């Protein structure tokens with residue numbers, strides 16, 4: 001990017017794209033006056049996001065120009081965690097990083113260095129894979145990233161293949177909408193108007209969730225469920241649908257594999273049995289199954305949270321079978337919405353640098369980072385160098401106390417690239433300034449709609465901030481890496497980002513996107529799009545695989561979620577039929593009888609924005625835990641009481657909110673708040689670093705705790 005690309009004097013409107021890790025990827029319009037961004041608003045002409053921005057983004061210019069921004073490279077001057085730093089030059093920072101990484105690699109081997117990153121921005125250029133070629137070339141430990149949807153995607157791909165699924169805009173045609181483990185009005189806001197429109201046209205909206213959240217309050221039927229038992233519900237629905245002959249026999253015969261085996265399998269999963277698991281009356285399970293099967297088309301929206309317990313993968317396997325059994329896929333607005341990201345022809349291999357990976361390079365899952373840093377996870381060589389970008393692991397990873405202990409190690413050299421001094425940045429040796437979306441160029445896919453969006457830089461970088469792409473160009477140059485991938489410009493990366501010759505991009509070029517801001521993929525419109533009306537599933541058989549051939553090949557992690565690899569990484573074989581995996585530990589008994597959920601905060605984006613005063617005012621600036629009146633009474637706790645939430649991994653302080661919006665036996669404390677604001681530990685202190693059954697998904701909903709007076 002050069003300054004001459006930028007609108008300078010006068011007033012201009014620049015088209016952008018929200019960078020947030022959210023399904024909605026809103027199209028932005030940035031007003032720039034004399035080089036200063038004065039207003040950020042949504043593009044009203046965008047058919048999906050329609051001009052409305054959420055509470056996180058509707059004053060984004062304040063975040064960009066916040067006096068708290070990190071604008072210059074800094075070196076630590078005080079003890080780790082103290083947040084004491086001095087400004088240094090980019091040259092000094094790059095010299096020090098190159099010298100320390102080289103020394104670590106020569107002394108202990110390059111695997112002693114580990115990158116840590118996730119989705120601070122989800123731009124194709126600056127997001128998930130931006131550092132992968134650099135670290136693969138260096139020979140660093142491969143950092144496996146399975147925070148989000150990896151178990152769900154694995155299960156979905158095993159069953160229906162990596163299909164975009166239902167067009168979210170065609171939800172208006174649905175007659176029956178099941179919102180399953182998704183607080184849409186907080187986390188997928190722009191899908192809601194399509195649901196509401198369907199509801200106005202007579203559709204029934206069902207919400208299945210242990211929490212009666214703001215979305216559930218708009219449902220026609222709210223079904224509370226015990227966390228981690230959704231698999232039992234889905235299997236029992238199949239028991240009813242198959243047992244009562246409510247299947248679309250023609251669809252099943254033509255477009256599915258393993259129907260007879262599935263029927264045999266689900267015979268055992270009666271509504272009475274599922275009622276015992278889920279806490280839902282058996283008659284309600286029957287009613288749900290019958291209504292779902294009778295309505296046409298019916299659609300299921302699953303949230304990411306559905307995967308976060310021991311049996312999360314099998315839950316998604318079971319749910320993915322439902323629309324094929326009833327033939328819901330036949331019509332626009334029928335089927336399943338999981339992750340429409342698969343519709344975009346992203347050329348991931350062009351961004352992974354997988355060609356640099358030396359055979360046998362070790363893989364460490366970021367979910368185990370705390371343990372990897374303290375040595376509880378034995379690693380040879382131990383991690384000596386860490387580079388964090390696009391992530392705030394202190395807040396978003398489990399076993400937070402372990403993480404902090406690990407990051408405090410004096411023999412660990414840590415680099416953090418950030419917008420703000422997060423709880424993680426406080427432990428850095430070197431902090432580097434990163435640009436925000438208004439200061440950088442990027443190209444965005446979406447995991448919530450079918451539009452490509454171009455983000456054109458609106459203003460010059462503030463201070464000495466650089467885009468992640470530029471950061472890794474600079475680091476590569478310092479390390480002497482000269483392969484072409486390390487000198488590509490942002491414009492060349494945009495050329496490489498998609499297979500521009502793909503039919504879904506016909507007539508769409510970087511130039512048209514820069515002009516228009518966004519474009520719908522060249523797919524049939526939402527009134528016609530029924531991708532699986534006649535099968536055509538991207539599975540090995542081309543059909544919905546009730547009996548999954550991929551499962552036999554092993555429990556895999558899709559390449560997208562792994563750093564640097566274009567291969568599925570396979571593990572142990574998996575039962576090819578969907579089955580029930582109960583929560584790891586049974587709540588209700590033992591020293592920790594309550595299940596703790598830590599869903600997203602309405603006003604924060606994971607831990608981003610949790611330091612912004614405007615967003616704090618909306619969210620409320622103290623840590624809360626919600627509890628049912630019965631559980632509160634049993635503990636002699638009253639609304640507003642200061643409490644301590646504990647388990648054998650640690651404790652955090654919170655204010656109690658007594659509410660019958662949560663089911664008995666469940667407590668809820670939203671994630672995202674920072675330690676430095678909470679004055680100590682936050683909710684992930686209590687989360688386990690145990691994986692779910694598929695795709696190495698995290699299990700923070702499978703988390704038993706007790707709540708005590710402070």
Ligand SMILES: Nc1nc2c(c(=O)[nH]1)N[C@H]1C(S)=C(S)[C@@H](COP(=O)(O)OP(=O)(O)OC[C@H]3O[C@@H](n4cnc5c(=O)[nH]c(N)nc54)[C@H](O)[C@@H]3O)O[C@H]1N2
Nearest residue numbers: 181182183186187227228303304305599600602604605606
């Ligand atoms: N405002 C806001 N929006 C966001 C984000 C944010 O941090 N803030 N984060 C973005 C990201 S990265 C993601 S992954 C998405 C996630 O968005 P969602 O998919 O909505 O995920 P969560 O908010 O974690 O949880 C949604 C609901 O799942 C419920 N739940 C938890 N466990 C279970 C269970 O076992 N069964 C059932 N049926 N329900 C359960 C919770 O009670 C919660 O109400 O949101 C994105 N959008």
Ligand SMILES: Nc1nc2c(c(=O)[nH]1)N[C@H]1C(S)=C(S)[C@@H](COP(=O)(O)OP(=O)(O)OC[C@H]3O[C@@H](n4cnc5c(=O)[nH]c(N)nc54)[C@H](O)[C@@H]3O)O[C@H]1N2
Nearest residue numbers: 118119120121148390391392396417434598606607608671
């Ligand atoms: N208990 C619990 N834990 C969870 C979850 C949960 O629901 N409950 N959700 C999980 C999920 S689904 C997800 S996706 C993860 C999210 O985990 P992360 O992706 O780590 O999300 P954030 O906390 O938003 O941290 C992103 C950081 O990147 C920085 N950043 C933003 N843009 C840029 C940039 O362009 N360059 C650089 N260098 N930095 C940038 C931001 O300032 C921010 O500090 O958390 C997971 N952790």
Ligand SMILES: [Mo]
Nearest residue numbers: 021147148304
């Ligand atoms: Mo996520």
